[in-house]
Amino acid sequence: MIRTALATAAAVLTLATSVAAQTAMPFALDWKFEGPAAPYFVAVDKGYFDAEGLSVEVSEGAGSLDAIPKVATGAFPVGFADINSLMKFLDQNQGAPVTAVMMVYDKPPFSVVGRKSLGVEAPADLAGKVLGAPPPDGAWAQFPIFAAENGLDMASITVEPVGFPTREPMLAEGKVAAVTGFSFSSTLNLIRLGVPEDDLSVILMADHGVALYGNAVIVNTDFATANPEAVTGFIRAVAKGWQDSIADPDMAIEALIKRNPAADPALEKRRLQMAIDANVLTDWVKANGFGGIDPDRMAKAIEQTKSVYEFVNAPDAALYFTPKYLPADGSLALK
Numbered sequence: 603m604i605r606t607a608l609a610t611a612a613a614v615l616t617l618a619t620s621v622a623a624q625t626a627m628p629f630a631l632d633w634k635f636e637g638p639a640a641p642y643f644v645a646v647d648k649g650y651f652d653a654e655g656l657s658v659e660v661s662e663g664a665g666s667l668d669a670i671p672k673v674a675t676g677a678f679p680v681g682f683a684d685i686n687s688l689m690k691f692l693d694q695n696q697g698a699p700v701t702a703v704m705m706v707y708d709k710p711p712f713s714v715v716g717r718k719s720l721g722v723e724a725p726a727d728l729a730g731k732v733l734g735a736p737p738p739d740g741a742w743a744q745f746p747i748f749a750a751e752n753g754l755d756m757a758s759i760t761v762e763p764v765g766f767p768t769r770e771p772m773l774a775e776g777k778v779a780a781v782t783g784f785s786f787s788s789t790l791n792l793i794r795l796g797v798p799e800d801d802l803s804v805i806l807m808a809d810h811g812v813a814l815y816g817n818a819v820i821v822n823t824d825f826a827t828a829n830p831e832a833v834t835g836f837i838r839a840v841a842k843g844w845q846d847s848i849a850d851p852d853m854a855i856e857a858l859i860k861r862n863p864a865a866d867p868a869l870e871k872r873r874l875q876m877a878i879d880a881n882v883l884t885d886w887v888k889a890n891g892f893g894g895i896d897p898d899r900m901a902k903a904i905e906q907t908k909s910v911y912e913f914v915n916a917p918d919a920a921l922y923f924t925p926k927y928l929p930a931d932g933s934l935a936l937k
Contacts, residue, residue: 624657625832630669630681632740632817634662635862637873638786640854645843647857654835660861665766666740666817667691674700679825680836682706684740685818686907689922693913699823702923704837704893706844707816707881712741712807714748715788716780717773723803725752725810734764734778741782744807744814746910751811770795786876790869806880813902815895816881818923826927833927841892841934848878848936883936891934894925 631639642660645651651658661678663669669681670691676699685702692698714733716722722731725748735742749756762778770791772778781788785804793799808814819840826833847854855871862870886896897919904917928934 624652624655625829626657627651627679627832627836628659628661629836630661630672630678631663632666632669632682632684633664633784633787635858636787636865637855637858637870637875638877640851640858640870640874641843641847642840643843643857643861644846644854645839647860648842648846650839650842651836654832654839656832656835656839658836658839665736665738667738667743669820670700673820673822674698676822676824679822679829680833681820682817683820684710684743685815685820685922686903687740687743688818688820689904689907689917690743690911692921693915693917696915700820701823701826701921702818703821703826703833703925703927704819704840705815705895705923706818706840706893707877708884708887709806709808709881710740710744710812710814710816711784711786711877711881712744712748712782712812712814712816713785713788714741714745714780714782714805714807715773715785715792716803716805717776717797717801718803719801720776720779722780725754725805728754728780729758731779732760732762732777734762734769734772734781736766736769736782737763739766739782740817741784741807744812745782747814747906748807748810748812750909751906773797785880786873789876790873794866794869813899813906815900815903821927830927834929837893837927838929838931838933841929841936844882844892845936847874848883851875851878887936892936893928893934895923 666684667687669683670688672678673681721727769781773781774795774797789804821833851871851874855867859867900919
């Protein structure tokens with residue numbers, strides 16, 4: 603009995619030491635617990651973060667810009683945010699300790715979603731229409747580039763600032779003719795609200811001249827400098843979560859529903875699949891692996907941003923993204 607008690611005590615001590623040795627890395631998402639968030643919960647449930655010595659709690663966000671100040675202030679060591687908004691944040695907050703370390707949306711989901719019955723099917727149709735746009739929305743932040751690339755006069759569009767909760771309902775009710783948003787979010791939210799799918803026009807900005815990247819894992823650079831292996835381990839675990847979710851979306855949605863029981867599993871599975879097909883598993887990623895960027899494309903993205911945004915400081919791609927924490931062990935391959 604004494605021997606058993608000692609063995610139990612030793613096991614408890616070993617577990618406590620293991621837990622104590624874990625590096626806490628709370629992760630700030632950009633948005634709610636919806637389909638595209640499932641891969642992070644897969645990484646939690648399958649122990650991928652634990653295997654890297656990390657204790658990760660995933661928190662909801664309130665838009666594509668939301669995680670940037672959270673990470674820059676050190677409230678969260680890692681987050682998920684729009685890299686284009688990060689560019690502007692760093693320009694306006696020179697020296698802020700935050701950068702992107704892993705590109706997730708190689709093709710950004712920035713879109714304009716309109717209703718054909720309200721006269722919106724193509725970019726040119728937005729002239730003379732009312733566009734609903736939440737001020738913190740990542741898609742709205744890039745809309746001026748989309749407008750410039752498609753010869754749209756911003757003055758010809760009436761922009762209605764709307765809240766995220768009212769964006770799709772206003773379009774469903776016909777109070778606006780189109781909205782800015784992520785393709786997989788706004789489209790499926792509108793279908794859920796009863797808008798006929800064949801009445802929706804989904805205009806992806808990336809298909810209309812916008813060369814920008816989308817959301818990336820961002821990190822507090824002070825934390826990363828002190829914990830480089832933790833950052834690399836976090837990236838590796840996230841990649842595994844996405845790999846498993848691509849291979850088995852049903853399993854991924856089960857992990858999501860544990861955190862959001864009110865969600866519609868079929869709807870969220872479709873949302874996840876839309877993100878995989880259109881934004882994550884691109885031809886470039888299939889050829890080059892997950893998480894990195896093409897320097898030439900990044901340079902073009904900066905030039906497009908300069909066309910609609912006046913940088914206070916000279917833009918520098920090295921400030922916005924670093925590949926130095928990406929694992930070099932082949933774990934970033936996606937198929």
